[in-house]
Every structure is written in C-alpha cells, then in structure tokens.
Amino acid sequence: MNKTDKQLLLGAEAVAQAALDAGISGVYAYPGTPSTEITEYIQQSPQAKKAGVRSSWSTNEKTAYEAALGMSYAGKRSMVCMKHVGLNVAADAFMNSAITGVHGGLVVVAADDPSMHSSQNEQDSRVYGKFAMIPVMEPSHQQEAYDMVRYAFDLSEEMRLPVLLRIPTRLSHSRSVIRRSETRRQNPLNPVVDSNAWVLLPAIARKNYQRLIDKQPQLIALSDASNFNMERPGEGNKAVMAFGIAYNYVMEVVTTFRLNIPVLKISQYPLPEKKVRQFVERYDHILIAEEGYPVYEELLKGYFGNDKFRGRLDGALPRMGELSPDALAKALGVEAEAPRDIPGIVAGRPPMLCDGCGHRDLFEAINRALEVYPQRHVFGDIGCYTLGALPPYNTLSTCVDMGAAITMAKGAADAGMRPAVAVIGDSTFTHSGITGLLDAVNDGSPVTFIISDNSTTAMTGGQDSAGTGKYIDICKGIGVDEAHIRTIVPLKKNREHNVAVLREEFDYEGVSVVISQRECVQTGVKRKKKKAQLD
C-alpha cells in the first residue's frame, strides 16, 4: 500500500477528516476537552479552506447546534461538536431537532470524558441519544470513527434525523493510522420545501413526534443490519457484550490471555434487537462492558435484577471511571500478577496556573481585598482560573457549570450574603454569563462580577474568545451603571490600586463589574512568535 494513503490522526482528527470527506459545508462548536481538536483540525485544513467549509468558534454549544441545524435546513451537511457537558447547554435544540428532523445530514459529536480527566462529571451522552430517540454511533477505534462519520451522514439523510456520535477521551486523544475513503461533494443549497413541518406548534409537533416513534423499528432494523454491531464467535456458556471502546479492552484481554469467549460488539444504537436477543438466549452468564454509565446493563437486568448479567452495577467492573484492560482482565477472571507499587518518594504534581499568569495576581488581589470582610465566599466558574480554588490561593468556593458564578452569586446576594463576589473568565462570560448579568441588573442585585479577561479561551489551548474587546459595551448595553464598570490590570505593581477598586465595588449596594485585563501568557508567547515570523 502507498504510504500516502495513510495518515496518523487523533480520534478527534479522524472525525474531522471524515466529515470533510463526507462533504460538510460547516462545522459549529464551542471548545471543550476532549472535543476541541475536531474543529481545530478543520480550521487548519487546506482541504476545508479550499472547499469553503465554515469553521470559526461559536459562542456556546446551543448557538453552535442551532446554526448547524439551520445549515441542515438549507440542505447542506453540517457537524456540531462539543464535550459531553456541552450537550446539556445544547439540549433544548438537540431534543427538538429530533422532532423537526433534519434535511441536509447533521452529525452531532459529543466527546465524553469518563474518569473526568478535564471535566466536572462523567455523564454518558448515549443517554441523550436514547432520550431523543435518534441513532447513536459509538466507535471503538479511530478508523471506525472515520468510517462511522461517513456512514452517519448518509444515515442522517436517509432517516431525516440527526445522528449522535459519541467518542470518549481515550479515542479522541489517541493517535492511530487512518485510511481515508474518497471525498464526496458538498450538497447544493436546497432549503426544506415543507417548512411547516419545522414549526413545532403543538398540533404539528404531535404529528412529528408520532413520525419519530414510527421510525424506531426501522432504526432497530438498521442496527441489526449494521456491520458496526458484530459478533465474534467463541465457546462456552460465558459471553461478553462490549459497547464502543470497551470492545478494545475486552479484545486486549481476549488476545493476551487467548480466551475463546464469545463477544458481541455494539457500536450502533438503538440496540440491535435480533442480534442481542439471539446472543442473550445462547449464554448463561454475560458480562456487560460499557464505557460510561451502566445504561444497557440496567436495561438488560431489568428492574428486579437478573443474575445472568454482570457489569458495573454488581461490582464485576468498577461503578465509575473509564474502563481499562486491567479492569476487564479482573472481570474475566484472568488477572495477571499484581503490578509494581509506586514508590512512596513520588510526590503529587497537580496542574497549576502558569508562571506569569494574570489570574494569579487577580486571586492575590481578591484575597487581600476580602481580608477586611467577615465572610469570604467567591463564586467561581470554569476555566484555568478554577485552579484558584486550590492552594496557594483558595480563593474560589464554587465551580458548577458554565456561567454559574454569575447567577449563583446573584442568588446568594438575594439571600443576604455580603459581599457577593463572582469570578468568571471572558469566554465563559459570553458563553453563559450575559443572561445572568441581565437578571442581576433587572433585580439590582448587589454583586461584584469580576471578569478575568485574558482575551482567549485558555484552558482548551487558546481559541478565540467571542467577546474580546466588547466587555465594557456588553455590560453597558445590559444596563450596568457605567460608574461601576471598572477595569484593572492584574500586575503586582498595581496591587494596592486593584485592592482599593475591588473594595469600593464590594461595598457598593448594586451591580458592579470589574474587568481584569491581562493577556494569557501562553497565547502571548504564541502571538509574539507568529509576529516574529511575519516580520
């Protein structure tokens, strides 16, 4: 085979390349680990540039999803990518797009993060797919991810439904050799003809929902016919059902220990009813290996339990966290000898804010400013600055979801907390903070909102931030009193001034915004390098 036929790609990049080869006209996304590299790959792809594929970052996952749906309405293929919790933000659009259906192919990529390597929970996006009653694809390896995206676009257009592709961190952030298939042309502009069907007034929505229900037998038949769901024969009365990437861990154990155990691999949902029924009837003991929640284990076990099935619910596999070859070996009773212990001399090395990071000076200023107050709760949010909850700063008390710093601080102020202080990053503020700020303005809530503006979406690697240069205008436009929109530069030499500004605003009985402006050190270095190259 020709070497140029092969490419070494991350799973995320394989998804991106497949979407380009499938003829998408646009990708919409908000950055989030482990999904970010999909969109970045398309942004940097000469193929995408040549084909005019639209790819800049959206303000949040909901705006991304709706734009992708609009492109589908216009007849073109689009992809929307997000991390698992991003699907919560886009959930309203997602659920209802199953009711409207799609026109041009629409593939939704949710990158799940079991073990929470870089997330606040490990929710399983397959549940959303089941909830919306749409097809879900769950690849086990990078090549399959490539092939599935190609298939998913065709499936989406055939069934007139969005298709959810669920990839976990280990697939998204692992490289492998990929073989591409030929490139398909983009769809022409071809808007929906019966646009009435997209007006989800109750009478129309009921009809559409009925149609979605009626499609289910066909979706099950497609799963049964799908090569992505396949059985690997074996002997004995014990068997394994392996879902998505869990198949790799099962096969690692099967090949290492030369087990001759039957394995049913599931990678396309809804469950292939015939394949599952035949498999389940044939064996007495079945291990259910799912990467994520025990969604299908619970379903197969039934409400009152059934000893035939083992998995995460009965402790055969760990209840939480990502699976591993070791966890599967143990569950299949072939555990190797105990691994070596980590010597006690090894100290922890947690992630930390960079040297010269502006968040550091901001947290020092906030801590100093709060010294004179009896209570020092600060509502935090999601980004690099979440590390301000840890030593040496211990500044932040909360981190829940994108934008929650704003609205939780407002609620706490309503309850009587003084001062009520929120810290939010610039990108998080535009993602989900603006509407909360409007609530605070309308209520006149006494809160100090600190926007730590480093002009980038730093934690995911420095993507453009939607509101750069617009924060003062945004706050003014929402109705924050101009006298209480303050700007500080978080540097040591400005410490006294910054502490004074913060205290003035903490003492103000109304809405105030302090914009703390200093460029991210990482993007600063990159910008200077780029400039040096251009000069």
Place this chain on the structure above:
Amino acid sequence: MKKNIIIAGVGGQGILTMAAIIDLAAMNLGLHVKQAEVHGMSQRGGAVESHLRISSGEIFSDLIPHGKADIILSLEPMEALRYLSFLSPEGVIVTAKEPYKNIPNYPDETELLKTIENTAAHVLVDAALLARQAGSPKTYNIVMLGAAAPYLDIDPRELEQAITQYFSPKGESIVNMNLNAFRLGLSNNSN
C-alpha cells in the same frame, strides 16, 4: 514485533514531540500504532504521560495494561517512577537525571536516583548537558529519544528519518541540531 512505551514528563517538556517522532517512524515501517495523549486541564504544569504502542499485529487497547510496558521513557526522574505499575518485570527505565521542580515538596534527588537504580534496569542521562552540546536546551527531549532508541526495536536510521520529516518545516539547521541531539543521546547510551 510489539513494544509498549510509557512516555512521561511534566506538561510543556515536549513528550508529545517525542511520541510523534516514534509514531512517524513506526508508520513509515508499516507498523500499527496507538498513542494516547493527555490534553486539557491535566496538562497545565502537571504530570503528563503518553501510552505509546507499536506492533506488527493489530493493537486493541489505547491504554497499556499494568505490568506490560517495555520501556518507561521519562524526561524527569520522579516522573519515571510515577508510572512504575505499568513497567513489566523485564522493563527498562530510560530517564533524564535533571529534576523539574515546580512543587514545594519535591523529594531528595539522590534518594530519587537511588530508588530508580534499585527498582529496574535503567539508563540515566545527563540530558540537559547533551542538549546544550547539541546546540539548544530545547533538544532535551530529542536527546532522550536517542537514549531510548536502542530499546525501541526500530532502526535508529528510521528514527533519524522521522526526525528529519518532523522538523523539516522549521528548516535545515533545526533538523541538523535535532539529529545531533539524537545521536548524542544514542551514543551516551552505548558508553
């Protein structure tokens, strides 16, 4: 042929570049490759590792099972020990000697090196010194790649080819400096 390699270091030290070069050499040889990386929150100044698997046969798991790594290739001595549970009984630790101290409770260096020496087959490398000799402290990781080369089961010439391929967009002098670093690491090992 089958090699399981844990590459370890601290975020920003350049472990992904090392991994990319080994990947490239393996792909050029028509081998199967799987290489799991760490991105995102865990990357920031914290401990990072990559599981790299190359094989002439199909590879299933992206993660190396415990006790199955042939090599721990580390850019930092304490990080070399963090993933010890993955090292096979016959496995080798190839690590730079220079500590990367960004935590207040970094252990005693002499103790650390002694622990490595008493733990497994090992190669300890003065990577910073060799990188300076090669022309830039930035070639630290490529020095370490050279030091690990004899254990990778890949012809060093293939690795040199991959280094050339990887750095060629940055110009000939960068390519040569990195080839130099690779060879210094490699010869350090044979001494």
